[in-house]
Amino acid sequence: MKVRPLIAAIAAMFALQSGLATAAPKASGKAATSKVAKPAVKKAAAKAPVRKAAAKPAQKKAVAAKSATRGAKAASRASARAKGPAMRVSLRKPAVAAAAIAAPAAALADEPDTPLALDGSGMPVLGSSAFYVINQRTGEVLLERNATEVLPIASITKLMTAMVVLDAGLGLSEPIVINEADIDQLKGTGSRLALGTTLSREEMLQLALMSSENRAASSLARHYPGGEEAFVEAMNVKARLLGLWNTRFHDSTGLNPANVSSPRDLAKLVAASASYPLIREFSTAHERYVPVHGRMLRFGNTNSLVRSPEWTISVSKTGYISEAGRCLVMQTWLHQQPVVMVLMDSYGRYTRTADAKRVRKWLEQTAIQRLAAAPQGAGG
Numbered sequence: 001m002k003v004r005p006l007i008a009a010i011a012a013m014f015a016l017q018s019g020l021a022t023a024a025p026k027a028s029g030k031a032a033t034s035k036v037a038k039p040a041v042k043k044a045a046a047k048a049p050v051r052k053a054a055a056k057p058a059q060k061k062a063v064a065a066k067s068a069t070r071g072a073k074a075a076s077r078a079s080a081r082a083k084g085p086a087m088r089v090s091l092r093k094p095a096v097a098a099a100a101i102a103a104p105a106a107a108l109a110d111e112p113d114t115p116l117a118l119d120g121s122g123m124p125v126l127g128s129s130a131f132y133v134i135n136q137r138t139g140e141v142l143l144e145r146n147a148t149e150v151l152p153i154a155s156i157t158k159l160m161t162a163m164v165v166l167d168a169g170l171g172l173s174e175p176i177v178i179n180e181a182d183i184d185q186l187k188g189t190g191s192r193l194a195l196g197t198t199l200s201r202e203e204m205l206q207l208a209l210m211s212s213e214n215r216a217a218s219s220l221a222r223h224y225p226g227g228e229e230a231f232v233e234a235m236n237v238k239a240r241l242l243g244l245w246n247t248r249f250h251d252s253t254g255l256n257p258a259n260v261s262s263p264r265d266l267a268k269l270v271a272a273s274a275s276y277p278l279i280r281e282f283s284t285a286h287e288r289y290v291p292v293h294g295r296m297l298r299f300g301n302t303n304s305l306v307r308s309p310e311w312t313i314s315v316s317k318t319g320y321i322s323e324a325g326r327c328l329v330m331q332t333w334l335h336q337q338p339v340v341m342v343l344m345d346s347y348g349r350y351t352r353t354a355d356a357k358r359v360r361k362w363l364e365q366t367a368i369q370r371l372a373a374a375p376q377g378a379g380g
Contacts, residue, residue, distance in 0.1 A: 128325075166279070170201060170223075193207070267329075313332045326347070328353065341359055
């Protein structure tokens with residue numbers, strides 16, 4: 001009887017040991033699984049930063065590509081802009097034009113003051129597509145490009161407008177009224193001379209020359225004997241008398257792009273204008289206050305150079321419409337010599353005045369002997 005309990009106890013012990021052996025691998029399996037899972041997580045975590053780091057260079061490349069594309073587009077626009085004026089006009093001096101296109105950007109920057117750059121021929125690189133610079137006393141051409149090209153002249157027209165008004169001998173104190181006929185229906189430009197504004201012919205003349213007031217120029221033509229049609233005819237007759245064979249006028253303001261001339265003709269126009277004391281005075285005045293509907297309004301000169309103490313300017317006129325670009329004509333004095341500058345079809349707001357500064361600097365540096373050698377008593 002004692003044997004059976006003993007056998008049962010041994011069997012129970014054997015079963016207990018078997019159960020423990022079975023349970024140990026299960027626990028060991030869980031532990032193994034846990035140990036394998038942790039490295040996997042670490043690997044996954046390690047991969048994530050790698051992907052993120054790889055994404056950053058890709059983003060940088062994309063940004064760099066976009067910047068390069070933008071830079072290329074900007075360069076293309078700048079190149080097209082620089083080439084635009086040269087393509088609109090047939091070039092008489094391809095070497096000079098090519099140098100202007102290939103010039104450093106700083107040389108043709110649209111800024112009030114820019115450095116002087118010279119092309120391979122030693123000529124100044126300018127932003128105007130056509131120009132003509134002449135010593136008025138001797139007739140020597142100092143600088144030119146496309147001097148005979150016929151181009152729209154915009155408000156340079158008003159120099160002829162002033163000459164026709166003064167040639168007619170009309171009373172300068174006569175009152176002139178702005179009315180609806182003076183409103184610009186062609187370009188839609190505005191004016192501070194409101195309808196009903198009454199000024200003297202003298203005041204209208206100065207505002208037309210100094211501030212390039214279109215309504216003032218229009219009113220001067222309307223109040224001419226025979227009206228605007230007779231006035232425009234007188235402008236063209238005057239042009240023939242002055243030998244301006246490439247010049248045509250269709251209105252008194254210059255808003256009509258059919259008003260055309262060449263740089264060489266405009267140099268003659270400036271020289272003729274300089275013989276009128278009032279044109280010299282009015283076109284170079286800094287400012288004038290005039291009464292408009294009970295208020296005194298200030299009108300300034302459209303050419304900033306007339307206010308510079310570095311310049312001695314006898315005649316000045318600016319012009320702008322989209323077809324003409326920005327234009328500037330002047331009679332200025334360098335070393336006691338009258339120099340006429342005609343700058344046409346400039347592409348930027350400040351380019352025409354910057355070109356005038358470049359021309360002056362170039363004359364002072366490289367061509368001063370021409371001016372200094374000119375006989376003091378020659379010409380007129």
